[in-house]
Amino acid sequence: MDDSLSLSESQNKRLRDFHLSGESEELAESLMKILRIPEGGNPQQKRVVVQVFVNRIFSVNDVEASVNLDFYLKVNWIDEKYIGVSDDDFQDDEQKFEEGWWEPGVEVSNAIELEKLIEKDEAFWVEHPAHGILAYTQRFIGTISTPMELQHFPFDSQKIPIVFESFHWKAEDMLMFRLEKHAVQFNPGPNKEWPTMSMAVTLPEWYKMGITLDDRINYYSFEDRNYSQIVFALHVKRNFKFFLYKVYAMVFLIQIMNWSIFVLDPDQLDARIGIAVTLFLAAVAFNFVLASTLPRISYNTRLDWYILIAYVYIVVALVESCIVFLIAKYHTESDAWDIAKNIDWAFLAFCPFSFFLYNLKYFISAWLLYRKDRFKRSLAPEQLANAPPRQTNRPQQSSQAMEMTRNPISKAAAQ
Template structure:
């Protein structure tokens, strides 16, 4: 190395117009000494080679919960020191730019990469002190698990995991690269034009994890950028939630149709039931398939229940009228006219409140739903008692039975 230094320095002293390309050739050819070995890491028989990494995030797109994959446009920057690549400082403090395949580069890869990607472009620069800076631009498809219990008002953690392999001698160690220096973890580097369709970037977290297997097996260094993003639910509200709500609201209008108009009541109820089934097929085709119900799945089930109850209620009213129990019919109709829309609004508000935790607003809504149910039960109980009294009076002949 000393021979190389003196030779290069002598050339610079004699000819200040020497090109950086010539310096690069001398570094790699190493005349008079051992040729540069791009398969051997720096300090192969010494301490582990320290490699520092940094991400620059440009854009998040194609977040697909169906396949548990999301895509990132990003730069991966690596920096390490290779003493074999030192040279006298050239004119204008320039750095060498060479092909990465000509020198040793660390074996580092994306742990949660879903589809193998090739760098769109890359740059490798060598400073005179042997510091190597390697920047690669990726369009990266990464895998992660999505938590969709709160869908479509969910928040997700999207990790970008970089891992290096070290054997039992710890030949390679991975850490963060900070432009400002001194800090263990860098501030998130995010392009000012960072954007995503349907997702809003909330925060970014950085972690460094070391994993050692049993019995002194190899060690892995994990660098993780975790993006915490919130889904924009506007499109789901307009396309799915509002239509479902209006279908259920229309089902409460059946209680205002004269129960003697059997074709009108049956036709209206069946039309709403078919409309809700059709919308459910449309919604299901666009929603992620998971083995647990999401918020939207639960709401769809409740909408079916409201429509189905409207059909059951009319069947009960019709049977009561056929059996001659006409006095119970108006009370049942009046109850459902008031209670059904109130319960629909309360439940819709409850299920789509932000977050999964129990909060005062949810507690108030639960109390209102319970009070409404108890008031309805009391109302039915009162009218049932009145019906029994009237039935007894009709049998004794004190009053005239009502006609259907």
């Protein structure tokens, strides 16, 4: 692991100081509204607030259905015995993690391999002494799993989730909540900040559509128990232009070359078969290349269907060549040659015309599907009603200034 990604003790101290000086009483009150046990609620059930900030996404791996990323987790809860206790006194207490200590034990349930960069002694701190609000801050770097729905590939949209769950407490013991202002986040536009993601996050193959943060209860049948979860989800849409230029255009050109078969004389069977077989192998090679970029799924993608149709047209040309060869060579009528040529001309008209209609239908339907705002459609009516408006243009800040605004650890490291 790169040493530059690690956090020293002094940097963590500055991180706590930044939060303590930068967080307003208004934010403390908003936390208290969530963390207080409601009237008639279970006093034994802890309530915690979970916040997430994605710093970087290194890669999205379609084949392994995984994402390599760097993100921060922050968890707040109330511990009444720390009301009025300063963070310095908390840090100096060497007995704080012994008998009577409580922590939420929040982990990433869809982690494949994640490394924690902040040691336990530095991860816990008192954020709001007046209310006894403690905080746990952790930085994770590594790989998480993400489900991939590839039926519409390469015109697909995906959801990259980070699922947080306590490995210590059941739902009746602890509930996790989000901040409502983070529940739905639309893309603010280029060079504008996200509430829970650095604007330095770049995904060349994807467009970032929005972010949702959901709190939910997940039932595990093998335990017959419920667990509270927070699900951070980045909604993305694939940039299909690479496949348009590198795959679709090439397959289309293969089809144009395939139609040259119908121009050859009916008795030139060797030449016709040579062209058809060569083009078929070229289409198969394309399919193998694409297969290496996708997981072994049990269904065809949109691109698979397009290449499959290309196979069909090549096979049709091959079969037609055999038929006209037999007619021209073995038919006893005097106009057999003319019949064979007329069949060629008919196929030369039919194949391009039908393939053009297929392409028209294929790409219009793909474009209409792609243009749908699937992120907005995935939201429940109450989520849309409570979603913040899209941000308007504001005075530009430098990339470094914007990063430090959203990323307190970067600010601490720069000091």
